[in-house]
Amino acid sequence: MQDPTMKSWRRPRYIASVLAFALLAVSGFAFAEPRGPGPYFGVGFGQSTMKDANTALLGTPTADTDTAVKIFGGYMFNPYLGLELGYVNFGTFMGSFPREDWSATGLDFSVVGVLPVPNVYSNFSLFGKFGVNSWSVDDNLPAFGFVNASGTDASYGFGAELGLSRNAGLNLQWERFTNVGDPNVTGRSDLDLVTLNFVYHFGEPAYRERYRRRYP
Numbered sequence: 001m002q003d004p005t006m007k008s009w010r011r012p013r014y015i016a017s018v019l020a021f022a023l024l025a026v027s028g029f030a031f032a033e034p035r036g037p038g039p040y041f042g043v044g045f046g047q048s049t050m051k052d053a054n055t056a057l058l059g060t061p062t063a064d065t066d067t068a069v070k071i072f073g074g075y076m077f078n079p080y081l082g083l084e085l086g087y088v089n090f091g092t093f094m095g096s097f098p099r100e101d102w103s104a105t106g107l108d109f110s111v112v113g114v115l116p117v118p119n120v121y122s123n124f125s126l127f128g129k130f131g132v133n134s135w136s137v138d139d140n141l142p143a144f145g146f147v148n149a150s151g152t153d154a155s156y157g158f159g160a161e162l163g164l165s166r167n168a169g170l171n172l173q174w175e176r177f178t179n180v181g182d183p184n185v186t187g188r189s190d191l192d193l194v195t196l197n198f199v200y201h202f203g204e205p206a207y208r209e210r211y212r213r214r215y216p
Helices: 004-027 207-214
Strands: 038-050 062-065 065-076 081-096 102-116 124-141 145-161 168-180 187-203
Touching: 038 081, 065 102, 065 187, 081 168, 081 187, 102 168, 102 187, 124 168
Parallel strands: none
Antiparallel strands: 038 065, 038 187, 062 081, 065 081, 081 102, 102 124, 124 145, 145 168, 168 187
16 A cells, blocks of 8 residues: 555655646747847846945944845847846845944946847847946944935846747846945945846847838
8 A cells, every 4th residue: 555645745746847847848839039129128036245245334244135126128129239227126234233224226227238049049048238327325324323325337247038938038137236335425335136037028029020121
């Protein structure tokens, strides 16, 4: 007689195998058509890291990572080049002795370069981005008061995107936002950001765009 605990142990493995197969099927049979010019929109979340917490915070760092949220949109001029505007809430980083809550947001404008792999008909692509980040920092020290600073510095990053359908996709990206904060007011640090994002492309596949131009 079969042990019922063995059946219950195997069931999660079976379900996981089915889900993995379904994901591979979706990625393999997604509409692999090159996207034409058009806008896109995305939203995501992930983890932010304060790279220079020991020098940016006045006291001893107690939390140099936090949950971050980003919203972004852009326009692709062709399958390889586009522009993107995004908003990021980096969360709050904390210190003690004295207690400190250091929070930051950013408005980022970037040039985006895309490399479809292995070719323009693939539903998988790599991308890189370089731009400027307009940041704002709120630094709250209950023992001393509240200060704020803002400025603009460079940002850059890279990632990979998997198409789930003709228009929708998921991407994973890493970004660095340099010199966030004023060293004389709030303290300054580079901020790293890793996010998983859902992206929706409004542009039609490129072959339709070519067909429309040839046969108006």
